[in-house]
Amino acid sequence: MIAAPGTGTFIEIIYLIATALFILSLKWMSSPATARHGVWAGELGMALAIGGTLFQQGIVDYKWVAIALVLGSIIGVPLGMVQMTAVPQRTALSHAFGALCVTLVGTAEFYLRAPAVPRFMMAVLSLEIILGSLTFTGSLMAAGKLQEVLPQRPITYKGQNVVNLSILAAAVGVAIYLVMHPEQTRLFPVIIAVPLLFGVLMIVPIGGADMPTVISLLNSYAGLSAAAMGFVLDSKLLIIAGALDGASGFILSVNMSNAMNRSFSNVLFGAFGQEQAAGGAAQAARPVKSATAEEAAAILAAANKVVIVPGYGLAVAQAQHKVRELYDALVKRGVDVKFGIHPVAGRMPGHMNVLMAEADIPYDKLLDMDEINGDFPQADVALVIGANDVTNPAARSETGSPIYGMPILDVDKARTVMVIKRGMSPGFAGIDNPLYYLDKTLMLFGDAKAFVGAIVRELAGSQH
């Protein structure tokens, strides 16, 4: 790079070590047993890279660097201490910050090099700026929706995709022109402003249940924009970190879209909220069987095997600690309790696992959809708490259903199904759930936290 030969080699070796540590960091994330080593490896790699950079030749003014590092840390600490239920919006916000950094650096690099920017440089700079800008506003919008500062319902209109894609195409068009004519520097702000707008419009049609996919996708974009920045700065470390992040976000997006039975192109083009409009026709009131906490407790106490299915409603009600009490009460009675977790339960990949782990539920009891589905036929009770569409048997049988083909948790195969739900309102997708009208299903109407608490009290009362 710019450093003198000796120093330059030293820095490059530091970066090489940091890169190795980053890859090990991800490798150790494969199991909860080694995951903390992963965090430590990441931290060490980061410390080495930042420390090494601070001693790099060419830094003449440490004052602003120091102030910025301190300020960033002051902002970072509360962002690292948020409640577990707020992790999805925190994650979206951090995608926004990452993208902001990349966009700012890209902008500065452009004006430092302009007007004589080589073509390849201009191409990767454009990619960096476009991805960075749209990820910045897109992530802010996602965070706003998750925090419920913005309305959660998707806002759709006719021709939305055409409008959005035209806007993106316009940005790409200007970028291509800039690659041909880098001296037209006054066009540069266009490739910042237009993607900023696109980022907002991209998230407008997104509803809450699509968030796991969207957050993963924004994660991927943030990574790719950082990798593009690595090309601009000729930094292998940054290219690799960005590529790892991009790959991670990409894999998660594909997982999430599979778990919702959406095609990946559907996801890529941001056409998330569209298909849902279909369902939702008001159903004639059909009879359901409801039960009290006392009855539910009696059935649970008599069971040998119980599978609990947590969903976003559980997170909203902050019921995770009450669920832990229920788990303890049942385990004490010798009941085999497991948790069945759908990949898109909650608002981001793995959201439910974190909430259950927060409540000290052992992770080996948290089973993925594929692992748990074989257990339902042997289960005496499937207890669904705040989940809806991911348990809807219409996804298996009704070809006309908007969620037909979506992989679901086979709760209807358990001997008894209990569903804790606030009322009979349909889920996010606006689709009626035939599960609720089955003979074996008992509806437990109420707030998840209050109802689970009531069951726990009943179980404790009948103990002796």
Next chain:
Amino acid sequence: MKIDLLTSLYVFMLAGFIGFEVIRRITPLLHTPLMSLTNALDAIAVVGAIVLAGEHKSTLSTVLGTLAIVAATSNVVGGFLITDRMIRMFKGSAPKKP
């Protein structure tokens, strides 16, 4: 320049393959901490921002670089912090190694 570009593309491609292979093996149990960890690692972009702000080549680059350091540092600090908090919550049911 041309050779550097090609090297960079090789590096990007190989890192992408490594990323796929490593991340595919990560249990869905840890997908949330995975995302916050990759987010923190991604904030390595801070090194670019430090060089930019520290070189003091123009007022604009210093200002943008400084802001970029703030944004990225908050991800470094917040990202590692929350990842570690989450991972510490994952405990097995018995004190045996899984």
